[in-house]
Amino acid sequence: MTDPRSFLYRDTLDPDNALRVTADVLAKADDGELFLQYRRAEAFGFDDGRLKTASYDTNAGFGLRAVSGEMTAFAHANELSEAAIRRAGETMALIDPSGATRAAPPARTNHRLYTDADPLDLIPFADKVNLCQTIDAAARARDPRVAQVSVSLSGTWSVVEVVRPDGFVATDVRPLVRLNVSIVAEANGRRETGTFGIGGRYLYDRLFEPATWNRAIDEALAQALVNLESVAAPAGEMTVLLGPGWPGVLLHEAIGHGLEGDFNRKGTSAFSGRIGEQVAARGLTVVDDGAIADRRGSLTIDDEGTPTRETILIEDGFLKGYMQDRLNARLMGVEPTGNGRRESYAHAPMPRMTNTFMKGGQDDPAELLSRVKKGIFAKSFGGGQVDIVSGKFVFSCTEAYLIEDGRLGAPIKGATLIGDGPSVLTRVQGIGNDMALDEGIGVCGKGGQSVPAGVGQPTLLVGGLTVGGTAAG
Incomplete structure (x- = not known):
């Protein structure tokens, strides 16, 4: 197998050059790094019985960052050469040493969470x-009501290297694949869609x-x-009963971003300054864990070179900590948690979630259902919108049911x-013993950057959630 680093070091750039130039251009900085990246990606879109799109692209480049106090200087280019890095270094010279x-x-790690292949x-x-x-073909053969099938398949392979002025170097090779199936079913003049993705x-x-x-x-067919x-x-x-797995996207959006270090350092999160306070129902524990093997949100090291780990955010209802990159951790006087992430070499890192989830409780899911006299069961979600400062959210359900007298009733749209x-x-009234992670399709947006x-x-x-619907309650 070709050494993955050979995609970063070619032409005039070699590892020794990279170390030397990084030490030179970041000499005045409190912190910072040279981030090198090579990435290739492909995607296939199959629709209406034929291949509609097929794409392939590769790109490579570097991001150079210097940090002094709260100030950051950042420059990037899609050219992996010493000359280009030195040109970017002229921007670094504009910041004053603090x-x-x-x-x-960062600490070093030998663990590997996924294959290099x-x-x-x-x-x-x-x-x-x-x-x-x-x-x-298989989807169309399943049921005569299948009117349309869309299939998408995509994969990426990325090699990244973090080079610091103190001589620290860390490399990560990151594969990522995904399959999505969408089915439109039609009956009696009505058409509905179901989707499923995995990766x-x-x-x-x-x-x-x-x-x-x-x-x-x-x-996908069952949902349609x-x-x-x-x-x-x-x-x-x-009263709303949320299903296991993907409905955790509501948790991710509604509270996850509010637990990222930058919003809390700046005092703009609903959770700012509340470490040690009870912020949730007892029994409720939320963690961010980027160190789970093969998971879509996992990273062996984050994009600053810090090894990922399990970070306890809320434990038994009490706020324990925030997700941190190096900059916010240093300014808040705490340890980085391995949550410094960037979309690509062309972006500066910021505190971001990896795999964020609520741990399981003691309750039997069937018993939780039996407690609900009148409410809804939300099994799957589509899109949502969130205001990070207030935590206010609106989420649409893609599969949901009425609950009447402790039993599932009609599906609702x-x-x-x-x-x-x-x-x-604070309104959580029961926590099931059936914790599940999603199937591996999540994409998170923040500050114009998207990451898996x-x-x-x-x-x-959950008691007392507002449900917006199309019929009178």
Whole structure:
């Protein structure tokens, strides 16, 4: 196998040059790094029974950052050469030294959470197209009500290296694959959609297993057929039972961003200055863990070179800590948590979530359902909007059901959940023993940057959530 670093060091740049130039241009800084990246990506879109799109691209470049106090200087280029790095270093010279002690380098790690292998090279182009075609045909054969099938398959392979002026160097090789199936079912003049996606930091072979792609078809079709039977959603304040796994996206958005270090250092989060306070119902524990093998949101090291780990954010209802990059951790007098992330070499790092989830509790999910006299069960979510400062959110349900006298009733369409993260945490009335992580499709946006992320939770009983619907409550 070709050394992955050879994609970073070619032409005029070699590892010794990179170390020397980084030490030169960041000599005045308290902290900072040279971030090198090579990335290749491909995507296939199969729609209406034929291949509609196929794309492939590669890019490479560096980001150079100097930090002094609260000030950051950042420059980037899509040229991996010593000359280009020195030109970028002219920007670094504009910051004034703070006089503070230079920040210590990150700890080193030998753990590896995923393979170095490149998923794109291991399976021929024709086989990837054939998989999409096979899924399309199998989905159409499942049920006569299937009117349309869309299949997308994508993969990326990225090599990154963090080079610091103190001589610290850390390399990470990151695979990522994803399969999505969307099915439109039609009956009696009505059309409804169901979707399912799966992925992670592994190779395509997992997605090519018949058990995997058949499950994707079954789940997408089941959701579409359920939605064909759906009735208008009620509106008003009611008890909501959230399913395990992907509904953790509500937790991610409604409170996760509010627990990132930058918002708390600046005092703009609803959780600012509340370490040690009870912020949630007892029994509720939320963590961010970037060190779970093969997960979409996992990283062996973050984009500053810090090893990832489990960070306890809320424990038994009490706020324990925030997710930190190096800059905010230093200014807040705490340790970095391995949450310094960037979309690419062209972006500066900031505190970001990896895999953020609520741990399981003691309650039987069936017993939680039996407690609900009248409410809704939200099994899956689509898009949502959140105000990070207040934690206010609006989420649309893609699969949800009425609950009447402790039993699931008719599926409902058009339900939205409205509330704010901090108060939702205090309204949790039951925590299931069935914690599940999502299937590996999450994308998180912040400050104009998108990164892969994971979510998860157990079945959760929440009292008094506002449901926006299309029928009177």
